Amino acid sequence: MPSGRVRWFDAKKGYGFIMTEEGHDVFLPASALPAGMTTLRKGAKVEYSVVDGRRGPQAMGVQLVASAPSLVKATRPKPDDMAAIVEDLIKLLDGAGNDLRRHRYPSSAESKKLATLLRAVADNFDVQD
Known part of the structure; x- marks a missing residue:
């Protein structure tokens, strides 16, 4: 065969x-x-x-x-590293939340940085097996 x-x-x-x-x-x-x-x-x-x-x-x-190995899955950060990244992201989101409670959006540079980080973290969680 x-x-x-x-x-x-x-x-x-x-x-x-x-x-x-x-x-x-x-x-x-x-x-x-x-x-x-x-x-x-x-x-x-x-x-x-x-x-x-x-x-x-x-x-x-x-x-x-x-089955072909998943390149994304193979290059994911280790869980301990990912935990630290998520904790840092929570701090950034908390700061953005405080700004929003004061009726103002974060600056353009801060918003772009936060959006980029959110996408990167989401990509590490969204792995197809």
Whole structure:
């Protein structure tokens, strides 16, 4: 059974491509995915059988061998570091809250800094497994 890695897969379009170990592309229709699976992550290692389709080789009977590791998850800060970041962020938000209670928004520079920090912290929490 040939194997390769998912080059890309778009669940909305219903297809993608597998790159074989020899470097060739194989068409991957959504119908070839295992039962209950709707998408595959780029870089996932798969085994499959090949049939000749209208436009070239086409994968059928795809089996997931190894899921691609999440780069975001691998580069996340350690929980202890994240706890310190969250505590500092709470202090900044508390200061902004005090300004708002006094009927004024934080300065433009402070607002941009706070928004940037909030987005960065949110990205570290929002990891897809």
